[in-house]
Amino acid sequence: MTNTQNSQATKETNFLKKIIYYVASSLDGYIAGENDDISKFFLQGEGVEKYLSDLANFETVIMGRKTYEFGFQYGLEPGQPAYPKMGHHIFSNSLKIDNLSESVKIEEISVDRVNEIRQNAKTDIYLCGGGQFAGWLLENGLIDQLKLKLNPVVLGSGTKLFGSSTANESWKLTDIESFSDGLQILTYDKKK
DSSP, rough: OOOOHHHHHHHHHHSSOOEEEEEEEOOOOOEEOGGGGTTTSSSHHHHHHHHHHHTTSSEEEEEHHHHHHHHHHHHTTTOOOSSSTEEOOOOOOOOSOOOOOOOOOEOOOOOHHHHHHHHHHOOOEOOOOOOOHHHHHHHTTTEEEEEEOSSSSSOOOOOOOTTTTTOOOEEEEEEEEEOTTOOOOEEEEEEE
């Protein structure tokens, strides 16, 4: 690669939108308790309002099948967007839904497809939910930032932040927002 080509590749990489894993977590690293129970997490309050406000900055959301299906128990209709103003990419090699909304696409799990979405995104990308899919993204070096809504609870078991991933990666704490109810939003950037 010539210096000019190398410089061009670096510029293109710098303009890629970030994949931001923005998720609620317990102190012991669970995003849900047993049977997908989220009742111990703060579901309202200043920190949750801040999170909802932050979601307005995203035009694209990615998630795995289990996270998408989790919304069904809260009234989400199969094939419809969980976030009406975002384009949805549901990554699953097994999910089949008829009558998909124009803003919902089912994607095969592929690094190339994630990178295509990132290259075409107009804003940073919201990684909703997590567990296994977040672990797969982590193992493939595809998560750029973590925003943890750290709830002051210990769950002991449930769905882990990165599923069964054994990836080993270092992060740098770049921001802490604390709220009166004890919730904190911690922002970490991947160390380069």
